[in-house]
Amino acid sequence: MQTEARPDLASLAAEAKSDRNRAVDAYRALAMLAVAVGHWAAISVALDDDGALSAGNALAEAPQLAWITWLFQVMPLFFVVGGFSSAMSLDAHFRSGGHGADWVAARLRRMLAPAVVLGGTWLSLIVAGSALGFGGIVMAGAVASAIPLWFLANYTIDTAIAPYVLPAFRRRPVVVVTIGLATFAAIEAMVLAGVPHVGHVNWVLGWLLFQVAGFAWRDGLLPEGRRLAAAAVALWTAAVGLVAFGPWPVAMVHHEGLTHSPTHPPSLALLFFGAAYSATAIAAAPAVSRFLARSPKAWTAVVAGNAVSLTVYLWHFTAFVVVAAAAYAGGVLPSAEVATGAWWVQKLPMMLASTVVLAAIVRVVSGVERRALLAPRAAWRGSEGSMLLTAAGISAAIKVWGLGSGEAVMVGAVALLVIWRTVLRAEPAVGTVH
Numbered sequence: 001m002q003t004e005a006r007p008d009l010a011s012l013a014a015e016a017k018s019d020r021n022r023a024v025d026a027y028r029a030l031a032m033l034a035v036a037v038g039h040w041a042a043i044s045v046a047l048d049d050d051g052a053l054s055a056g057n058a059l060a061e062a063p064q065l066a067w068i069t070w071l072f073q074v075m076p077l078f079f080v081v082g083g084f085s086s087a088m089s090l091d092a093h094f095r096s097g098g099h100g101a102d103w104v105a106a107r108l109r110r111m112l113a114p115a116v117v118l119g120g121t122w123l124s125l126i127v128a129g130s131a132l133g134f135g136g137i138v139m140a141g142a143v144a145s146a147i148p149l150w151f152l153a154n155y156t157i158d159t160a161i162a163p164y165v166l167p168a169f170r171r172r173p174v175v176v177v178t179i180g181l182a183t184f185a186a187i188e189a190m191v192l193a194g195v196p197h198v199g200h201v202n203w204v205l206g207w208l209l210f211q212v213a214g215f216a217w218r219d220g221l222l223p224e225g226r227r228l229a230a231a232a233v234a235l236w237t238a239a240v241g242l243v244a245f246g247p248w249p250v251a252m253v254h255h256e257g258l259t260h261s262p263t264h265p266p267s268l269a270l271l272f273f274g275a276a277y278s279a280t281a282i283a284a285a286p287a288v289s290r291f292l293a294r295s296p297k298a299w300t301a302v303v304a305g306n307a308v309s310l311t312v313y314l315w316h317f318t319a320f321v322v323v324a325a326a327a328y329a330g331g332v333l334p335s336a337e338v339a340t341g342a343w344w345v346q347k348l349p350m351m352l353a354s355t356v357v358l359a360a361i362v363r364v365v366s367g368v369e370r371r372a373l374l375a376p377r378a379a380w381r382g383s384e385g386s387m388l389l390t391a392a393g394i395s396a397a398i399k400v401w402g403l404g405s406g407e408a409v410m411v412g413a414v415a416l417l418v419i420w421r422t423v424l425r426a427e428p429a430v431g432t433v434h
Contacts, residue, residue: 035074069253082158087215145317205266
């Protein structure tokens, strides 16, 4: 029997239980918005000495801006929130007799639907631009638009293994966390010692540890009240100490010129920073939830924001590319020295214009994400092993897509579209779906 369609967003907002941790939803929506604003603030576009358009990271040109990243590096919190939500969703799924592969497939369909639209759009633009004689410019825009995709590649892996990591964590929480942290620290030591390639392990493990912290939050294993506030203070102190006396930079995002990147792969500094940021947010969560429970308008806005959060994340660089192209054509690109007052005066209108363009894009394409969110789940027709292989293929395709070259954009985006079309896209559900 086909499952019934899920309720619309207004119903979801109205039907939220009184004890729902609404802060989780708020943090997820705000995190995606913070990433967009942070990226728009950090990117530097100007004309080089030859009059050609050039783009870089303002943090590399003006290291004094590094402190801003301590406000806008919200991805650790997003993975913690993802772990909380995954644990809650998996509990309901398993109680209904569902299988792990079905849950993973449903999650990946929701996550990848807006990514497929992004990939299809840019591939179409590349073809059209090449035919009209300005393929190079379009390709440069496609490369820039792929910068945020690292997140989706890593989140795909964490989502795929969540049905197996969560039970293992619940059986032996101390053992799982201890082994995870010890392995992470050992890998970090090898990275600092110059051992090649081994750091790739921490690409998965580092973000997975934040997901496990979300599991612990969901299960009530974290300290509360003053104890949690004290833990947050201790973690902030440790994070400051690591960048003050260790080899890691103040910046909590990756950019060119860094000797020890905090995020490529995730570092010990990022681990402590992310733990401090997340502990602070978790400590504030009860007050945030109470506010949202008392304010129906604010809560409805949070629900609506969550329904388009991934669309906002995936398309925010594309919005800036559109604005930068228009500024270049109009001769109004920022010309002042990066990070000066004059530069911000020139830059802020571009950020505001990016907001307008992104809102227009979201209005056009966000229906894909909303439909994926509200669609009934269709059973995965293969084995759990085939689901894991599919997730690995998706992650690899997205990684290639975001490598930073035109060829990579085309290969990765095409590979993702092929996997979506031939393997993952949901068909009408037949039989009982949990």
